[in-house]
Amino acid sequence: MPELFIDGTWRDAGDGGSREIRCPADGSVVAAVSEGTAEDALAAVRAARRAFDHGPWRDTSALERAQILHRVADLLEAEKSEVARRESLDTGKRLVESEIDVDDIVGVFRHYAGLANADSGRVVDPGMPNVSSRIVHEPVGVCALITPWNYPLLQTSWKVAPALAAGNTFVLKPSELTPSTSIWLMNALTEAGVPAGVANLVLGSGARVGAPLTEAPEVDLVSFTGGLETGRKIMAAASATVKKVALELGGKNPNIVFADADLDVALDYALTAVFLDSGQVCSGGARLIVEESIHDDFVDELVRRAEKIRVGGPFDSGAETGPLISAEHREKVESYVAAGLAEGATLRVGGRRPDDPELDKGFFYLPTILDDCTADMSVVQEESFGPVLTVETFGGSSPDEFEDRAVEIANHTIYGLAGAVWTENAGRAERVARRLRHGTIWINDYHPYVPQAEWGGYKQSGIGRELGLAGLNEYRETKHIWHNTKPAAQYWFGEPAGEGA
Numbered sequence: 001m002p003e004l005f006i007d008g009t010w011r012d013a014g015d016g017g018s019r020e021i022r023c024p025a026d027g028s029v030v031a032a033v034s035e036g037t038a039e040d041a042l043a044a045v046r047a048a049r050r051a052f053d054h055g056p057w058r059d060t061s062a063l064e065r066a067q068i069l070h071r072v073a074d075l076l077e078a079e080k081s082e083v084a085r086r087e088s089l090d091t092g093k094r095l096v097e098s099e100i101d102v103d104d105i106v107g108v109f110r111h112y113a114g115l116a117n118a119d120s121g122r123v124v125d126p127g128m129p130n131v132s133s134r135i136v137h138e139p140v141g142v143c144a145l146i147t148p149w150n151y152p153l154l155q156t157s158w159k160v161a162p163a164l165a166a167g168n169t170f171v172l173k174p175s176e177l178t179p180s181t182s183i184w185l186m187n188a189l190t191e192a193g194v195p196a197g198v199a200n201l202v203l204g205s206g207a208r209v210g211a212p213l214t215e216a217p218e219v220d221l222v223s224f225t226g227g228l229e230t231g232r233k234i235m236a237a238a239s240a241t242v243k244k245v246a247l248e249l250g251g252k253n254p255n256i257v258f259a260d261a262d263l264d265v266a267l268d269y270a271l272t273a274v275f276l277d278s279g280q281v282c283s284g285g286a287r288l289i290v291e292e293s294i295h296d297d298f299v300d301e302l303v304r305r306a307e308k309i310r311v312g313g314p315f316d317s318g319a320e321t322g323p324l325i326s327a328e329h330r331e332k333v334e335s336y337v338a339a340g341l342a343e344g345a346t347l348r349v350g351g352r353r354p355d356d357p358e359l360d361k362g363f364f365y366l367p368t369i370l371d372d373c374t375a376d377m378s379v380v381q382e383e384s385f386g387p388v389l390t391v392e393t394f395g396g397s398s399p400d401e402f403e404d405r406a407v408e409i410a411n412h413t414i415y416g417l418a419g420a421v422w423t424e425n426a427g428r429a430e431r432v433a434r435r436l437r438h439g440t441i442w443i444n445d446y447h448p449y450v451p452q453a454e455w456g457g458y459k460q461s462g463i464g465r466e467l468g469l470a471g472l473n474e475y476r477e478t479k480h481i482w483h484n485t486k487p488a489a490q491y492w493f494g495e496p497a498g499e500g501a
């Protein structure tokens with residue numbers, strides 16, 4: 001089946017090769033796709049450029065764009081089972097989690113449908129007669145949208161929905177490992193009424209089809225979600241033509257537990273914070289930072305519960321978490337655990353693949369807890385992006401010193417995506433939340449987000465914010481229009497012809 005969607009039609013790829021998509025839970029082939037070449041990527045860019053410069057899309061009314069986004073949400077709701085099934089087959093994640101993802105994606109499309117029609121600009125008082133002055137928003141142009149494999153369609157929706165809501169055209173490049181729901185989406189966008197050339201899809205590796213998108217002069221904006229190293233490359237590539245760049249990068253997120261927290265709840269959430277989706281969550285709470293007085297009991301109980309977590313495939317209703325995305329990724333996680341142990345961490349549970357022969361063909365790795373960690377260890381500082389919890393402790397001789405120390409440890413990272421603080425002391429919760437240099441802070445909670453709130457990172461976790469009104473602004477240019485309705489010469493330099501001659 002052709003897998004390049006360019007100018008409203010499915011086309012065969014050039015000689016980019018083909019790829020079997022394998023379910024990470026058992027290695028079974030779930031799809032076979034052909035991949036594009038750099039020339040295919042540039043053909044998609046040219047189609048998006050033509051559609052933006054000469055097509056009807058940028059001048060469609062905001063109301064019409066909103067209606068189209070609502071129709072996409074309707075299609076997602078109608079085909080929820082199929083979309084979730086495809087997502088689970090590509091990622092190996094539990095079907096129930098993919099279904100929750102689809103609900104979130106519906107919410108994202110409806111959210112941006114609402115924003116499309118809101119905030120159409122404002123009038124500015126110029127303070128003089130015969131002049132009108134106003135601020136208007138306009139689409140940026142052609143957007144290159146590059147997404148990762150962990151939440152394939154959700155991450156895509158965070159880009160596609162605002163790009164369309166603002167009137168842009170785009171080329172989407174999903175992760176080579178998880179293309180299936182992007183293919184579904186192109187058909188859904190067409191059915192919902194998106195004109196030819198507005199939405200384009202190229203499949204293939206980042207090096208082959210992603211990089212050309214970030215370099216092409218016809219692209220105005222690159223919106224990327226993925227790892228820090230790739231983000232740095234993209235920022236450099238985009239600089240040659242000064243593209244707008246939005247980067248949603250990694251995180252190494254602190255989860256701080258004070259002794260005065262509701263410890264049963266904090267413990268339960270500490271598990272979900274890190275082991276949800278086998279730790280392959282950018283905002284996962286992989287760094288537990290626990291007050292020293294409760295450390296022993298808290299960690300013993302975490303270990304007891306982590307040991308019992310059942311791993312399994314997407315359709316195993318007894319499984320609590322799934323596999324890692326690929327053999328290479330599992331090796332990376334293993335190397336971080338080995339490095340942590342070499343640097344002095346203590347392995348409390350996990351640290352290996354499961355024994356169950358039924359799981360042999362999948363890329364499973366057991367929930368792992370490394371105790372006695374310190375902020376300078378590579379396993380603490382860098383994203384293993386797997387089911388690996390590191391435990392650090394803090395103490396002090398006064399309540400103020402406790403807070404200072406917890407904040408200092410939690411901020412000791414180049415990242416700044418998300419984090420949490422657990423305490424029953426409301427003042428402490430607010431103080432710590434304000435001092436943490438991370439883009440989302442949960443107080444006595446972990447993981448929830450709402451489309452109305454902005455999402456993005458401090459420090460090297462990214463540039464720009466997604467969702468919320470600011471998320472739409474990433475995809476718009478803002479223009480001040482000053483209209484002098486009665487221009488008259490002022491003769492600051494010289495006099496009118498005839499006078500004084």
Ligand code: NAP
Pocket residue numbers: 146147148149150151155173174175176177204205206207209210211212214225226227228230231233234248249250251281282283383385417457461462
């Ligand atoms: P990745 O390796 O950086 O890849 C992300 C995307 O970029 C893929 O589509 C990849 O293509 C493409 N790519 C790679 N090199 C490229 C280049 N030179 N030019 C253009 N595109 C290129 O990240 P990942 O392993 O897929 O995803 C995991 C990372 O995403 C983690 O670091 C995680 O924290 C981050 N993430 C962040 C957020 C957030 O909201 N901040 C959300 C989710 C994930 P191929 O892989 O197909 O070759």
